[in-house]
Amino acid sequence: MASLSVHLPPLPLEGGCQCGRVRYRITGAPLVFYLCHCSECQRHTSSAFGESLRVRRTDIEVEGELRLTERLADSGTRREGYFCPVCGVRIIHASAGAERVNLKAGTLDDTSWLVPAGHIWTRSKQRFIAIGPDELAYETQPDDGDAALLARWNEMLAPA
Numbered sequence: 438m439a440s441l442s443v444h445l446p447p448l449p450l451e452g453g454c455q456c457g458r459v460r461y462r463i464t465g466a467p468l469v470f471y472l473c474h475c476s477e478c479q480r481h482t483s484s485a486f487g488e489s490l491r492v493r494r495t496d497i498e499v500e501g502e503l504r505l506t507e508r509l510a511d512s513g514t515r516r517e518g519y520f521c522p523v524c525g526v527r528i529i530h531a532s533a534g535a536e537r538v539n540l541k542a543g544t545l546d547d548t549s550w551l552v553p554a555g556h557i558w559t560r561s562k563q564r565f566i567a568i569g570p571d572e573l574a575y576e577t578q579p580d581d582g583d584a585a586l587l588a589r590w591n592e593m594l595a596p597a
């Protein structure tokens with residue numbers, strides 16, 4: 438069992454890029470929040486890990502221009518990164534055509550409520566990041582997709 442519970446703020450969740458030209462609203466409850474320690478997340482965040490808040494594409498309303506950068510993953514999947522063309526902040530990552538996308542959670546106006554359901558790609562995590570013994574953690578991609586992460590997230594959600 439996770440020790441910390443998640444108190445989801447009232448919808449919509451709002452956020453934006455650093456310069457303010459891109460603003461967004463999330464109108465549906467996020468499906469899960471997790472951290473990715475893969476080397477690509479380390480590179481595109483220029484930091485230790487990526488913060489992924491998984492939401493339905495149709496639940497995101499964007500104001501302002503997002504530019505797209507694409508990359509072919511080792512798996513052969515085309516990955517999309519949407520960013521503000523002025524300040525360069527990444528807002529959304531997705532697999533091409535996917536209905537569920539990852540919002541880069543550090544762009545939320547209020548990040549205080551975020552607690553990860555787990556960690557993926559810990560094989561490449563920075564040594565100074567400590568993961569608790571009761572936290573869900575995967576050396577690479579979870580075999581079950583995101584089923585266990587989703588289940589843990591639902592356990593962590595406090596009643597509204």
Ligand SMILES: [Zn+2]
Nearest residue numbers: 454456521524
């Ligand atoms: Zn910007």
Ligand SMILES: [Zn+2]
Nearest residue numbers: 473475478487
């Ligand atoms: Zn990653």
